[in-house]
Amino acid sequence: MSKTRTFNLKRLHTIRACGSAGFTLVEVMIALAVLGTAIFVLLEAHYGSLRAQDTLREEVQMRNLMSEAIGYAELSVATAKLSDSQEFGRRYPGFSYSFEAQLVGESFPGLYDVMVRVEGPKETRERQIFVMTRDSQTLLEGLQAQGALTEEQMQQLMQQGGGGKLPGGMTQEQLQELIRQNGGNMPNLGQIPANIRRQMQSGNFKLPGAQE
Structure with missing residues (x-):
């Protein structure tokens, strides 16, 4: 048990x-x-x-x-x-x-x-x-050789790229006057008003201060 x-x-x-x-x-x-x-x-x-x-x-x-x-x-x-x-x-x-x-x-x-x-x-x-292309490069070098563009201004113009387009019909004198009014620096050409661009293309535009 x-x-x-x-x-x-x-x-x-x-x-x-x-x-x-x-x-x-x-x-x-x-x-x-x-x-x-x-x-x-x-x-x-x-x-x-x-x-x-x-x-x-x-x-x-x-x-x-x-x-x-x-x-x-x-x-x-x-x-x-x-x-x-x-x-x-x-x-x-x-x-x-x-x-x-x-x-x-x-x-x-x-x-x-x-x-x-x-x-x-x-x-x-x-x-x-x-x-x-070669044509535009030759033109820039010609402007620089004539004293119309300094080397620095030429580089600024070449490097603008996405900054804006160069208005058609702009003359060498107009470009120089834009540089002068911008303190000797290359301006942003893409910011030029559309009405002024049209006047440049038609040949009826003259920048203030440009010589006759």
């Missing part, structure tokens, strides 16, 4: 010990919820980094293609080809470029205003550049 009782007591202690070492259903559910939330956060961060990488890759690709398109446009304008449209080939499917060039003004032959466009599956970008 005592042996049987001792055996039952040991068995009861063993059952209690096993029960106290386990997890309840609520604890298991909480653990699964925490684990699921952690996995969701990790996956979201991973997909976010992939999206950012794709966006960066597309941005770099568009910049590289735009640089190539500008190079093609500059070379084409230098060889008297003022418009073109091509695809980038099998390496960049769905991407193409085009450009159109126009003379800035008759007083600066060889200076072209060029609009370059790159089209892709998701976006289209445009860039305005100015291409100076």
Whole structure:
């Protein structure tokens, strides 16, 4: 009898010990919820980094293609080809470029205003550049040799690029007067009012202070 009782007591202690070492259903559910939330956060961060990488890759690709398109446009304008449209080939499917060039003004032959466009599956970008061919370079050097432009003023004029276009019909005297009125510095020709530009093109405009 005592042996049987001792055996039952040991068995009861063993059952209690096993029960106290386990997890309840609520604890298991909480653990699964925490684990699921952690996995969701990790996956979201991973997909976010992939999206950012794709966006960066597309941005770099568009910049590289735009640089190539500008190079093609500059070379084409230098060889008297003022418009073109091509695809980038099998390496960049769905991407193409085009450009159109126009003379800035008759007083600066060889200076072209060029609009370059790159089209892709998701976006289209445009860039305005100015291409100076041999004719315009020769004219600038001639003005500098005659003392009409200093070297600094010549560099300012060549570097204006996106600052504005040179109005067609502007004479050498008008350019010199603009420089004089601007304290000896090359003015931003793109900020000349439209009505004055039209008068310059028609030949009916004379800057105040210019000599008759």
